[in-house]
Amino acid sequence: MRPRQGPSREEDAINTHRSAPELRFGVNYTPRRGWFHAWHDFDPGLAREDLAQIAGLGLDHVRVFHLWPLLQPNRTLVRASAVDQLVRLADLAAECGLDVLVDGVQGHLSSFDFYPEWTRSWHHRNVFTDPEAIEAQALLLRTLGRALSGHPRLLGLQLGNELNNLVEHNPVSVAEVDHYLDTLLAAARDGLGDGAGLVTHSAYDAAWYGDDHPFTPQASARKGDLTTVHPWVFSADCARRYGPRSPQVHHLAEYGTELAAAYATDPARPVWVQETGAPEPHIPAADAPDFARATLLNAAGCARLWGVTWWCSHDVDRSLADFPELEYTLGLFDSAGRPKPIAKALSATVAELRATPGPPPTRTTALVLHCTPSTRSVSGPGGxxxxxxxRLRQEGTRPAVVLAERAADTAYLAARGITELVDGK
Known part of the structure; x- marks a missing residue:
């Protein structure tokens, strides 16, 4: 079957949708003073200032991160004082009217890996496969869940930030990843209790685009309470390949949402754009406001979108050394707490979306994805x-994605409202 024709200008396509009223918009919280090293000497007053700035943009939630070595310095010890810091941060967010998602195992943050000493050097353990290391992480997540369960502004508990970044130093198979995720998701749910919040996990884009990467799209789209995606413009050199103002860049989060929806077995499973941002020089500062606006508007045209959480709240202070250059400029606020033009654009776009409620149009046309674990890169930028x-998107179609194995499943296609299939070969 062929898609409908009739190209339209990108700006027309951006502005013809209506977002669902329940969409959530937030930011990944990065403390402006000391970055995540601020946990060593946590200052509630400074944290509240940061959170009040975030709330002032009209955002409704934050995603927060503690550091694994500080939470669990010994395999059998989870420090009560560090857990209390997380609970205190959730309380401060609530005072500012913000909901909170807590990530448990960090793990990986902004090009740095944080391992407790009991996993390293003389005590080296593969964090994905060593049974005692897995049980230790389960202990941490159960402990965090119990401490946070019942908090009035808790969104949920996530296993950790982009845990698949750790595969470089912790070789693991697909089956071992599945066991690891299943074990830790069960521990997080056990800690929180039934119905006490979301239990989720996250992976960077190699899970979707990386040939034979051990974290799979199926694991992302079928484990946990919803699917999280982190569609970064530097993945597979997207922005450099197509240009920072290109449709490919402006529609990347929308595409990532639709790709994730294709891998889900439940047609109604929500997808959370949990990280996206405007890293320089991939997105020049002058283009960042337009990029933020287009990203939100286009993603909001996806029926399964849960929400968008921007990376990140505050720039990394340049007094801190050894970060990749792009990490110093990703904030909505600079390191002094001043809002940048991208913050104003994001805030205005969120207000616009909330003022125009209603479900987005059903995507009746779907592109069929033929993909194996070793050819996953066909679905990434450059593929x-x-x-x-x-190309379909630029022609005026709003395509969904369907896996080839589901293309003949009429009940499944009907559940998604798909009436036309276009072969993606």
């Missing part, structure tokens, strides 16, 4: 499927 989807 044939990615380019085919973007």
């Amino acid at each position: 044939a499927f990615f380019d085919a989807w973007m």
Whole structure:
């Protein structure tokens, strides 16, 4: 079957949708003083200032991160004082009218890996496969869940930030990843209790685009209470390949949401754009406000979107050494707490979306993805499927994505409202 024709200008496509009223918009919280090293000498007053600035943009939630070595310096010890810091931060967010998602195992943050000493050097353990290391992480997540359960502004508990970044130093198979995720998701749920919040996990884009990467799209789209995606413009050199103002960049989060929806077995499973941002020089500062606006508007045209959480709240202070250059400029606020033009654009766009409620149009046309674990890169920037989807989008179609194995499943297609299939080969 062929898609409908009739190209339209990108700006027309951006502005013809209506977002669902329950969409959530937030930011990943990075303390402006000391970055995440601020946990060594946590200052509630400074944290509240940061959170009040975030709330002032009209955002409704934050995603927060503690450091694994500080939470669990010994395999059998979870420090009560460090857990109390997280609970205190959730309380401060609530005072500012913000909901909170807590990530448990960090793990990886902004190019740095944080391991407790009991996993390193003379005590080296593979964090994904060593049974005692897995049980230690389960202990941490159960402890965090019990401390946070019942908090009035808790969104939920996530296993950790982009845990698949750790595979470089912790070799693991697909089956071992599945066991690891299942074990830790069960521990987090046990800690929180039934119905006490979301239990989720996250992975960076190699899970979707990386050939034979051990964290799979199926694991992302079928484990946990919803699917999280982190569609970064530097993945597979997207912004450099197509240009910072290109449709491919402006529609990247929308595409990532639709790709994730294709891998879910439940047609109604929500997808959370949990990280996206405007890293320089991939997105020049002058283009960042337009990028933020387009990203939110386009993603909001996806029926399964849960919400968008921007990375990140505050720039890394340049007094801190050894970060990749792009990490110093990702904030909505600079390191002194001043809002940047991108913050104003994001805030205005969120207000606009909230003022125009209603479900987005059903995507009746879907591009069929033929993909194996060793050819996953076809669906990433530069891949044939990615380019085919973007061509349809520029022609005026709002394509969904369907896996080839589901293309003949009429009940499944009907549940998603799909009436036309276009071969993505």
